[in-house]
Amino acid sequence: MADKNTLARPYAKAAFEYALNEGKLADWSAMLSVIAEAASNDQVKALLVNPGLTSQDKAELLLEVCQARIDEKGQNFIRLLSEKSRLPLIPVIAEIYEAFKAEQEKTVEALVLSAFELQPEQQKQLEEALRNRLNRAVNLKVTVDKRLIGGVIIRTGDLVIDGSIRGKIAKLAESLKS
Numbered sequence: 001m002a003d004k005n006t007l008a009r010p011y012a013k014a015a016f017e018y019a020l021n022e023g024k025l026a027d028w029s030a031m032l033s034v035i036a037e038a039a040s041n042d043q044v045k046a047l048l049v050n051p052g053l054t055s056q057d058k059a060e061l062l063l064e065v066c067q068a069r070i071d072e073k074g075q076n077f078i079r080l081l082s083e084k085s086r087l088p089l090i091p092v093i094a095e096i097y098e099a100f101k102a103e104q105e106k107t108v109e110a111l112v113l114s115a116f117e118l119q120p121e122q123q124k125q126l127e128e129a130l131r132n133r134l135n136r137a138v139n140l141k142v143t144v145d146k147r148l149i150g151g152v153i154i155r156t157g158d159l160v161i162d163g164s165i166r167g168k169i170a171k172l173a174e175s176l177k178s
Helices: 004-022 025-040 042-048 055-069 073-082 085-103 120-134 165-177
Strands: 106-116 137-144 151-155 159-162
Touching: 004 025, 004 073, 004 085, 025 042, 025 055, 025 073, 025 085, 025 151, 042 085, 042 165, 055 073, 055 085, 073 085, 085 106, 106 120, 120 137
Parallel strands: 106 137
Antiparallel strands: 106 151, 151 159
C-alpha cells in the first residue's frame, strides 16, 4: 500500500494552490483543521472506513459533523475525497497543507519543552534567536516538562536543539561508556 503522505500530498497541494489563488490560506487552514479533528474522532473514523456506507453517505456524515464551518468549496473538497476513498487521509492532508502554508508564509512552529515556566521576555529572546537562525517567523509552543531537570529542548521540523540538563547527562553517560 502506498504511503499516506504520498496519497495525501496531491490533495493537500490542490487545496493549498486553490486557497493561495483565492487569498484564503487562513480560511482553508481553519476548515481543514475542523475536518481533520472530526475525522480523527474514533467513532467518525470507524464510519469513514465502513464498507456498508456509500461515499456520498460518508461525505454527508462528515459534513454534518463539521456543520456550518465548511464553505461550499470545502464541502466539494470533502465530497471529492469521499469519491476517491480518501476521507481517512484528511488529518494527513491537513498536516501537509499546513506545511505548504508555513513555507509560503515563511513561518515555522517551534515546540519548546522547558523544565520551568518561561517568562515572556525569555520567550521573546528565544523566538528572536530562532528567527535569526532559521530566517523565518517563529511561532513558539511552550510546554513545561519537569523531567528535563533544567534547560530546554527545541523541536522545529528536522531540527532538534537539546539544551536540557537531562540531555547533557545522557551525553556524558554515553561518552563514559566508550
